[in-house]
Amino acid sequence: MPLEPADCPLCKSPAERAPLRSHDGYSYACPSCGSFHIGGLAFGKATHGHLPAHVHIDVRRLQAEGELPRIDFDAPNFHVKPVARGKQ
Numbered sequence: 866m867p868l869e870p871a872d873c874p875l876c877k878s879p880a881e882r883a884p885l886r887s888h889d890g891y892s893y894a895c896p897s898c899g900s901f902h903i904g905g906l907a908f909g910k911a912t913h914g915h916l917p918a919h920v921h922i923d924v925r926r927l928q929a930e931g932e933l934p935r936i937d938f939d940a941p942n943f944h945v946k947p948v949a950r951g952k953q
């Protein structure tokens with residue numbers, strides 16, 4: 866899957882992304898936030914600045930545990946969970 870340039874929805878830095886094939890949303894690779902997946906709804910909220918601080922912390926924690934985090938928005942809350950193995 867080719868990567869395209871896109872600003873990171875977490876930190877707004879220049880990053881790269883690819884659309885996910887198995888889920889809605891994107892796979893991001895950011896120089897400062899690392900690799901993560903984000904669902905379409907969460908992406909829309911994040912790009913409009915509605916991203917709670919715990920999302921950054923949860924992403925870091927999962928990455929430190931060797932997991933690939935996926936960020937989803939399920940009203941009214943954001944959720945960060947590991948991407949299931951084999952669906953990366």
Ligand SMILES: [Zn+2]
Pocket residue numbers: 873874875876877878880895896897898899
């Ligand atoms: Zn970032």
